[in-house]
Amino acid sequence: MxxxxxxxxxxxxxxxxxxxxxxxxxxxxxxxxxVQANRAVSLxxxxxxxxxxxxxxxxxxxxxxxxxxxxYEADSGEVLVNGKxxxxxxxxxxxxxxxxxxxxxxxxxxxxxVLENVVLGAEEGALIESSIEKARAExxxxxxxxxxxxxxxxVAGDLPVGQQQRVEILKALFRGAEVLVLDEPTxxxxxxxxxxxxxxxxxxxEHGTTIILITHKLREIMAVTNSVSVMRGGEIVAVRxxxxxxxxxxxxxxVGRKVRTGERGExxxxxxxxxxxxxxxxxxxxxxxxxxxxxxxxKAGEIVCIAGVSGNGQSELLQALAGIMPLNNGExxxxxxxxxxxxxxxxxxxxxxGIAHVPEDRIRMGLITDFVASESAIxxxxxxxxxxxxxLYRMDYLFGHCxxxxxxxxxxxxxxxxxxxxxxxxxxxxxxxxxELERRPDILLVGQPTRGxxxxxxxxxxxxxxxxxxxxxxxxxxxVELDEVMSLADRILVMxxxxxxxxxxxRTADERTLGLMMANAxxxxxxxxxxxxxx
Amino acid sequence: MSSSAPYVPLPRWVDxxxxxxxxxxxxxxxxxxxxxxxxxxxxxxxRWLLIGAFGYEExxxxxxxxxxNFIFTGLAVAVAFHAGLFNIGGEGQAYIGGLGVGLxxxxxxxxxxxxxxxxxxxxxAGLFGAGWAFIPAxxxxxxxxxxxxxxxxxxxxxxxxxxxxLVNVLIMPGQMSPETRPFAEAALLPQMxxxxxxxxIETARSPLNLSLVLALLASVGVWAFLWRTPWGYELRxxxxxxxxxxxxxxxxxxxxxxxxxxSGMLAGLVAVNEIMGVQHRLILNFTAGTGFxxxxxALMGRNHPVGIIxxxxxxxxxxxxxxxxxxxxxxxxxxxxxAIQGLIILFSGALAYMxxxxxxxAWRWLALRFGGxxxxxxxxxxG
Numbered sequence: 001m002x003x004x005x006x007x008x009x010x011x012x013x014x015x016x017x018x019x020x021x022x023x024x025x026x027x028x029x030x031x032x033x034x035v036q037a038n039r040a041v042s043l044x045x046x047x048x049x050x051x052x053x054x055x056x057x058x059x060x061x062x063x064x065x066x067x068x069x070x071x072y073e074a075d076s077g078e079v080l081v082n083g084k085x086x087x088x089x090x091x092x093x094x095x096x097x098x099x100x101x102x103x104x105x106x107x108x109x110x111x112x113x114v115l116e117n118v119v120l121g122a123e124e125g126a127l128i129e130s131s132i133e134k135a136r137a138e139x140x141x142x143x144x145x146x147x148x149x150x151x152x153x154x155v156a157g158d159l160p161v162g163q164q165q166r167v168e169i170l171k172a173l174f175r176g177a178e179v180l181v182l183d184e185p186t187x188x189x190x191x192x193x194x195x196x197x198x199x200x201x202x203x204x205x206e207h208g209t210t211i212i213l214i215t216h217k218l219r220e221i222m223a224v225t226n227s228v229s230v231m232r233g234g235e236i237v238a239v240r241x242x243x244x245x246x247x248x249x250x251x252x253x254x255v256g257r258k259v260r261t262g263e264r265g266e267x268x269x270x271x272x273x274x275x276x277x278x279x280x281x282x283x284x285x286x287x288x289x290x291x292x293x294x295x296x297x298x299k300a301g302e303i304v305c306i307a308g309v310s311g312n313g314q315s316e317l318l319q320a321l322a323g324i325m326p327l328n329n330g331e332x333x334x335x336x337x338x339x340x341x342x343x344x345x346x347x348x349x350x351x352x353x354g355i356a357h358v359p360e361d362r363i364r365m366g367l368i369t370d371f372v373a374s375e376s377a378i379x380x381x382x383x384x385x386x387x388x389x390x391x392l393y394r395m396d397y398l399f400g401h402c403x404x405x406x407x408x409x410x411x412x413x414x415x416x417x418x419x420x421x422x423x424x425x426x427x428x429x430x431x432x433x434x435x436e437l438e439r440r441p442d443i444l445l446v447g448q449p450t451r452g453x454x455x456x457x458x459x460x461x462x463x464x465x466x467x468x469x470x471x472x473x474x475x476x477x478x479x480v481e482l483d484e485v486m487s488l489a490d491r492i493l494v495m496x497x498x499x500x501x502x503x504x505x506x507r508t509a510d511e512r513t514l515g516l517m518m519a520n521a522x523x524x525x526x527x528x529x530x531x532x533x534x535x
Numbered sequence: 536m537s538s539s540a541p542y543v544p545l546p547r548w549v550d551x552x553x554x555x556x557x558x559x560x561x562x563x564x565x566x567x568x569x570x571x572x573x574x575x576x577x578x579x580x581x582r583w584l585l586i587g588a589f590g591y592e593e594x595x596x597x598x599x600x601x602x603x604n605f606i607f608t609g610l611a612v613a614v615a616f617h618a619g620l621f622n623i624g625g626e627g628q629a630y631i632g633g634l635g636v637g638l639x640x641x642x643x644x645x646x647x648x649x650x651x652x653x654x655x656x657x658x659x660a661g662l663f664g665a666g667w668a669f670i671p672a673x674x675x676x677x678x679x680x681x682x683x684x685x686x687x688x689x690x691x692x693x694x695x696x697x698x699x700x701l702v703n704v705l706i707m708p709g710q711m712s713p714e715t716r717p718f719a720e721a722a723l724l725p726q727m728x729x730x731x732x733x734x735x736i737e738t739a740r741s742p743l744n745l746s747l748v749l750a751l752l753a754s755v756g757v758w759a760f761l762w763r764t765p766w767g768y769e770l771r772x773x774x775x776x777x778x779x780x781x782x783x784x785x786x787x788x789x790x791x792x793x794x795x796x797x798s799g800m801l802a803g804l805v806a807v808n809e810i811m812g813v814q815h816r817l818i819l820n821f822t823a824g825t826g827f828x829x830x831x832x833a834l835m836g837r838n839h840p841v842g843i844i845x846x847x848x849x850x851x852x853x854x855x856x857x858x859x860x861x862x863x864x865x866x867x868x869x870x871x872x873x874a875i876q877g878l879i880i881l882f883s884g885a886l887a888y889m890x891x892x893x894x895x896x897a898w899r900w901l902a903l904r905f906g907g908x909x910x911x912x913x914x915x916x917x918g
Contacts, residue, residue, distance in 0.1 A: 094576045275578040323780055348784030357782070365782045368775045380770065392763045 020083025020178050022210035023068065023099075028077035030063055032228060037063040039234040040077070044308040045179075049084075050201060050211040054222040055231030056254055056454035059215050064231070065181050069101045070094045081179075100172025104184045106164050110157030114167050115139065117156050118174050140148065142173050145431070146203050159310070162193035169200065179210045187219060190309050191482065191515035198224045216254075218247040230254055235396045255455050259452030270490065271300035274443050274474035275321070279330030282313075290316040292498035293330065300442070303465065303475040305489035305506070307482065309518050313498035314478040315360055318447050321476070322357040323350040334443055356436035360447030360478065362425075366432040369421035373411075374402035376420040377435050408517055409434035410460060433461060437468060444468065446477045449485060482511055496520040545891075545898055551837065557890050559849075562882035566875040573866050577799035580860060580867060587859020588852040594859070596727065596741020602745075602844075602851035603808045606750040608622040612755050613838040616721055617761055618794040619774035624671060625802040626684030626826025627693030628664040632803025634697065635663025636810045636819035637705065640718040650720030656722060656802070656811045657749070664803015665796040667693060672795030676788040682795070690826070701819055702902025717764055724811040744812035746804075753801060755842040760797075770794055802826060831876075834884035846883075850876070 005291065021044035032037040038060045045051045055061050066072045068079060070088040079087050081097045088094050094101070108117050115132060118139055119164070123131045136152060143149050150159070150166050159167070167187060172180055182201075186194040201211055201224055213225060222242060229239040230253040238253045265490060275298040282291040291313045298304045306314050319325040323345035331340035335353040339345040344492050350357070355462040359365040367376035378387060387393055400414035409430040411423070420428060429449065436444065449465065465488060469475050479485050485492055489506035494517040502517040516522035567577035588598045608625040615622035622628075639659035644652060671685035678871055701713040727743040761767035773780040773787050809821045832850055836842030857872030882889075 050758065113659075135695070322782075346784065347782060351784060361778075361780055364776065365778050368772055368779050370775045377766065379779065382768045382772075388765065392759065393765070393768075395763075 004370070019042060019047055019319055020080070021045050022082060023212070024080040024083070025064065025068075026078050026080065028064065028067060028074045028079070029070060030048045030067060031073050032063075036234050038067070038074070041231075041234070042077075042244070043229055043236055043239070044535060047210050047229070048205060048208050049226040050205055050213060050224055052228035053224035053231060054216060054218065054221055054228060054250055054254055056216070056456075059231040059254070060234040061231055062183065063234075065101070065183060065212070065214060066507070068094065068099060068181065095175050098176055098178040100169075100175060100177025100180045102165065102168040102172060102180065102185060103181045104187060106161075106168055108156045108164055108167060110469055111155060113153050113155055114150055114159070114170075115152045117167055118171050122175055134527055139170060139174065142170060146173070146200065148200055148203075149175075157333045160193075161188045161311075162190075162196060165189070165197065166200070169204075173209075177209070179212065180204065181212045181214070183214045183430060184216070185213070186215065186217065188310055189482075190518045191511060192519055192521075194220070213495055218250050219393055221250065222247055226491065232256060232333075233291045236425070251455060270302035273297045274300045275332065275334045275476065277330070277332040280317070280327060280332060281322065281329035282325055283315045283328045284316070289328075290498050291320060294495075294498070294500055296500060296503075298443070298476050299476045301469060301472045301473045302490040303469050303477055303488050303506075304493060305485040305490045306476070306478045306493050306495050307485045307514055307518060308480065308495035310480045312495045312518075314480075314495050315447065316498075317495070318357070318360065318445050318476070318478050321345075322355070322359075322445055323347045345378070354439070354442040356439065356441035356444050358429075358432055358436050358444070358446045358449060360451075362428055367420045368429060369419070372417050373406070373420055373423070373431060374416035377402040377416070377431060379435070381435070381439075405431065405434035405438060408438075409464070417426065425451075426453040429453050429461065430457060433464060437464065440471075441473060444473050448477060448479055448481075449477065450479075450481065458484075482514055485509075485514070494518055536600065539749065541670075545895060549894065549898060551842070551853070554891060554894060555835070555842075555885075557894070558883040558887060559879065561890075562875075562879040565761050565882070569871065569874065569878075570867065573871070575864050575866050577666035580864060582896075583860045583863045584856035586856075587863075590859075592739035593741045594855060596739060596743040598848075598851040598855040599727075599747055600742040600744070600808070600813070600851075602847045603747045603750045604805050604843055605828055605832045605847035605850045606754060606823045607804045607808070608802050608826050609832030609836055609843040610753055611798045611826075612829045612833035613836070613840070613843060614757060614761070614770075614801060615794060615798040616833060616838050617767075617774045618770045618790065619777070620672075620675070620710060620791065620798075621683050622668065622686055622795065622798045622802075623683055623830065624668060624689045624799070624826070625723045625829045627686070627690035627822070628667045628799040628802035629805035629809075629822045629826050630690075630693045630697055631667040632660040632664035632806035633810045633817055633821055634700065635661075635803065636806045637715055641705070641715060644719035644722045649794040652719075653720040653724060653811070656724075657807050660803045660806040660810075661800040662803070664728055664806075665800040667790065668795040668799025668802070672792045672799075676791040684790075697819065701817065705817060713819055717816045722811070723815055724807065726812070742813045744808065746808035746812045749804065749807060751844070754844055757801070758840045768792075802829070811884035828876075829882040831884055834880070834887070849879070853879070 005418070016077065024044040025041050028038050028041040029036070041060070042065060053064070064070065067074050070090045070093050070277070073089060079088060080086065081099070086093070086097050088097060091101070092145050109120065112120065115136060119128070119135045124134070139152060147230070148166050148170060150163050150170065156164060156167060165370060169180065185197060189197060198220070204211060213221070215221060225242045227239065227241050228250065229236050230236065230246065230250060232254060247301050277297070278295050280294045281289055284290050294317060296304070306317065308314055316325055321325055321334070324347055326344055327339065327341050329341065331338055333339070334355055337353060353446055363369060367379060378384070378401070379476070387398060399416045405411070406414045411427045411430045411434065423431065446465070449461050453461065465475060472478060486506065486509055489509070492504045492506055492509050492514065493500050494502040494504070494514060496518065497520070501520050502522060504514065513522060570577045570580045570818065587594055589595055608629065611625045611628070612622055636656045636659050639655050643655060648656070667689060668686070671680070671682055671689055674680040675682040698713070701715070705715045707716040708712055711783055724744045724746060726740070727745065727747065728738045728740050730745060731738050745836055761771060769780065769785045769790060772783060773790050777787060805822060805825055810817060814821055828850055832843055832846045835849070836844070837845035851870065855875050857875065858869070860867055861869045861872055
């Protein structure tokens with residue numbers, strides 16, 4: 001191979017007789033049905049660098065990495081590892097080539113110890129005992145070398161996510177990974193944990209490990225990578241040295257046009273209290289208090305954001321207020337009605353009262369992927385008399401209704417008969433928002449409105465939320481994205497382990513304070529701070 | 536996008552027409568090999584099968600009579616399936632449906648006129664079938680007992696119950712065989728050859744009766760119910776995604792119970808065909824596996840009424856033609872025709888999507904080669 005033939009991330013710098021890239025893609029194409037996920041992608045990742053790959057959802061990042069890790073096979077093109085063409089048909093092939101992957105959703109067995117998790121799949125011989133003991137020493141060496149400390153005998157499920165992620169990294173290193181792929185690694189971390197992770201990545205780089213970082217957070221790219229490639233529409237549209245580019249340029253390359261973000265509305269007076277929550281407690285099936293004695297108010301015409309690392313009770317709080325999860329204690333008042341364990345809410349009643357809910361998990365709750373768009377567009381309102389002619393649905397009317405929602409919220413493609421699953425995440429979310437906002441609710445409960453949504457759609461969704469707020473809607477928004485929280489919220493409540501541990505004015509909030517609050521490590525934090533949370 | 540299903544949107548007619556046809560052909564080829572193995576000529580076998588199913592008026596009548604049963608049980612399985620419930624209990628529900636007809640007629644056939652008895656019989660069949668499905672449904676919804684297990688067990692309970700009742704309670708006094716007395720003439724469903732006779736069309740006598748019309752009406756009803764009413768919407772929503780159903784304010788427990796009752800009712804209607812249309816008295820084992828065949832029918836018919844009618848007809852052909860085949864070609868036993876049915880179930884049910892990938896590639900190739908249809912590369916909006 002000659003250097004000149006490929007777009008090499010490091011090659012831009014122009015060092016002539018450099019060693020072959022650790023990973024090189026040549027003309028990789030992959031189609032899923034009619035969707036061309038990767039189109040003649042050529043990319044070289046130099047050895048010992050951190051290379052970022054950015055792109056909107058559906059740009060083809062994950063497909064490319066899945067090809068590298070043997071989940072899919074490319075339709076055409078080849079993959080070279082250290083200059084040698086390889087055929088990767090399974091994750092085992094990938095591991096044999098020295099490629100390790102840290103998935104967005106960890107692949108740990110929750111009730112195994114850290115050590116057992118690391119050994120799993122790499123056992124030697126029929127008896128586990130000897131493998132475990134050998135692994136213990138090896139793992140200790142790795143921990144030492146990369147400063148990646150975890151308690152080997154801790155049960156994986158008990159560890160905080162930041163530590164679980166370390167276990168994933170250790171797993172890859174234990175299998176001899178020289179190239180480490182991280183897919184959206186900071187999605188579930190607090191800012192502090194993310195910083196820790198980046199320190200680890202730096203240490204790995206120092207030891208010669210090549211790292212590919214998939215993310216849509218441009219700030220992280222700027223902070224840790226040496227080079228970055230931008231994907232759009234299945235193609236690599238640009239490769240840059242990180243020092244020669246900027247967040248603005250990358251955002252523009254990703255979207256293909258200029259993006260305006262982070263524009264706040266005017267400060268304005270909020271109205272009357274619309275939602276009043278007092279001492280609310282929600283327990284799960286294991287009797288663990290997921291929401292623990294929470295009290296707050298949301299006024300008409302304001303956006304209150306619940307910030308926090310995901311899994312700290314925000315989802316349960318939202319579901320309780322939407323009438324989906326039962327309350328165990330406390331009460332809340334909405335639209336002049338009071339709800340308590342003795343007077344439970346239910347989703348149907350809440351809708352009738354004018355309380356709309358955009359659920360966090362749109363695929364599993366917000367719509368039904370197998371339904372066509374016009375059917376998903378009436379979910380929750382399926383018995384509305386206007387849709388019915390006696391007992392039967394007015395099909396033309398349903399289509400027209402769906403098309404109207406699609407026009408109002410710019411859902412593409414504008415095809416009411418397309419299956420809901422075939423819309424991109426952003427368009428699914430816009431359809432759900434359109435459905436919930438169409439009835440001009442007085443209270444809107446929103447969970448993660450822009451998770452997995454591309455930048456263009458984020459802009460649009462944020463603008464809509466601000467407009468409805470200005471029109472007097474009381475909005476309670478749960479998000480784990482600090483950028484989103486800070487650009488939307490009038491007030492920010494931070495949740496940690498089911499409790500509200502801090503409140504900040506949206507206009508004066510800064511990321512550091514919020515980050516510390518999310519880990520419950522800020523000044524005045526309650527005494528239930530756990531050791532892990534301090535990390 | 537990488538998570539989107541790797542299926543090419545094949546044209547609908549390929550998906551619902553060509554694919555099942557290919558599956559059926561593969562099943563027939565496999566069956567042909569078995570016929571060869573036992574030393575008969577497969578083409579000869581096919582000839583007798585077709586003659587047996589269509590060759591003469593009476594044969595066609597029998598074929599359609601079997602078809603009627605399969606439509607009822609196929610619809611029963613499909614309705615439950617759309618709600619995510621696997622109703623294996625169609626056999627027992629049909630059987631108990633028969634008990635409903637039997638009890639109603641034993642009680643009223645001497646008192647009430649025929650125009651009233653027939654609707655009462657139909658309602659009784661449906662109600663008893665629904666009732667038999669209600670218990671497993673309630674147990675699933677409120678006690679978490681798995682519906683597959685309970686419906687299977689309820690088939691055995693139904694069978695034991697019917698033996699007990701027919702041997703000890705309902706048996707006609709002074710006779711040996713466990714069956715009730717014959718019902719009054721007025722209570723019987725008109726035979727198709729009689730009905731056609733009213734219009735001046737002469738046909739051969741066969742067990743085919745007006746239940747076929749009822750089955751076709753039920754198919755239309757099921758279609759409208761599932762795809763045109765809020766109840767059907769909620770049922771499908773709960774089947775596709777229970778969490779989204781809860782979000783949408785659907786009371787899923789109640790829905791499980793009502794869905795299973797509808798399913799049981801459809802299965803119970805088998806008794807209209809068998810007891811009111813043919814047997815004219817309550818006998819043992821009149822269901823003869825119809826309930827189980829319904830699972831295969833629904834599977835093959837993709838849980839859509841149109842598919843179910845077609846699949847039922849195919850199974851009717853196999854039942855009736857198979858009997859003729861076993862009669863004409865002595866080396867092919869009755870069991871072998873059951874094996875052929877099994878192969879069809881295997882290829883069009885369990886392996887229904889085996890050929891889809893190949894077909895997709897073939898379609899793509901054809902489209903590129905001849906149609907000049909550009910396979911669009913731009914798919915981001917759909918991703």
